[in-house]
Amino acid sequence: MIIAIDGPAGAGKSTIAKMVAKCLDFLYIDTGAMYRALTVKVLAQGLKINDRHGIIDLAQTSTINLVNTPEEIMRVLLDGRDVSIEIRQPQVTKYVSDIARIKEVREVMVELQRQLGKKGNVVLDGRDIGTVVFPDAKKKFYLDADFKERVNRRLKELQLIGTPVTFEDVAADLKNRDTIDSTREVAPLKKADDAISIDTTSMSIEAVVEKVLLHIQDGTLL
Ligand code: DC
Numbered sequence: 001m002i003i004a005i006d007g008p009a010g011a012g013k014s015t016i017a018k019m020v021a022k023c024l025d026f027l028y029i030d031t032g033a034m035y036r037a038l039t040v041k042v043l044a045q046g047l048k049i050n051d052r053h054g055i056i057d058l059a060q061t062s063t064i065n066l067v068n069t070p071e072e073i074m075r076v077l078l079d080g081r082d083v084s085i086e087i088r089q090p091q092v093t094k095y096v097s098d099i100a101r102i103k104e105v106r107e108v109m110v111e112l113q114r115q116l117g118k119k120g121n122v123v124l125d126g127r128d129i130g131t132v133v134f135p136d137a138k139k140k141f142y143l144d145a146d147f148k149e150r151v152n153r154r155l156k157e158l159q160l161i162g163t164p165v166t167f168e169d170v171a172a173d174l175k176n177r178d179t180i181d182s183t184r185e186v187a188p189l190k191k192a193d194d195a196i197s198i199d200t201t202s203m204s205i206e207a208v209v210e211k212v213l214l215h216i217q218d219g220t221l222l
Pocket of ligand 1: 100
């Protein structure tokens with residue numbers, strides 16, 4: 001059973017997807033983390049962001065694994081090394097959308113995501129899960145929120161892990177990523193026609209989780 005949760009950065013996808021997966025005892029897959037892991041490697045190897053061939057080669061020869069731990073923390077392994085912390089660094093966030101727009105990179109990641117989806121009951125969050133990766137997903141959700149609210153949420157998350165950023169820094173980054181993610185040629189961020197839209201701007205996390213679970217229960221899932 002596949003549940004797809006898409007939407008822009010800061011809409012609450014990963015928090016909600018994680019909690020929904022926990023409530024249903026499903027596997028949680030953060031697909032953005034995969035693009036981030038590749039970005040870590042691109043930066044570590046000193047590749048230029050416009051070195052398309054070099055980046056594609058790295059994507060095709062790297063091993064990226066997502067591991068759900070018993071402590072409910074998702075670990076991201078890049079060639080066997082834990083990069084769960086590194087993938088959240090501002091440099092990675094700055095360049096990840098440029099890497100995720102490359103068609104051949106997406107082909108590698110989508111294949112990986114489909115393999116993981118075969119494991120059975122899975123909640124995936126991303127940008128193209130309901131449109132491209134799993135167009136036949138049993139339930140699809142599209143989460144969004146006002147821009148200012150999304151910036152504030154990201155700002156809080158970053159401050160919590162001790163990253164010194166301002167509202168303006170985060171706003172500029174989100175604006176840039178929104179533009180790249182939604183205007184790229186391959187699999188742009190877009191609501192699937194059959195996805196349920198939820199505007200999370202003034203909703204608590206619990207209220208969104210409840211709404212998602214209710215929609216799932218309305219179906220044939222539980
Ligand atoms: O969800 P996130 O912010 O961690 O995602 C990081 C970037 O990865 C995002 O800016 C766009 C890209 N991405 C994507 O293109 N497709 C996905 N399914 C998930 C993320």
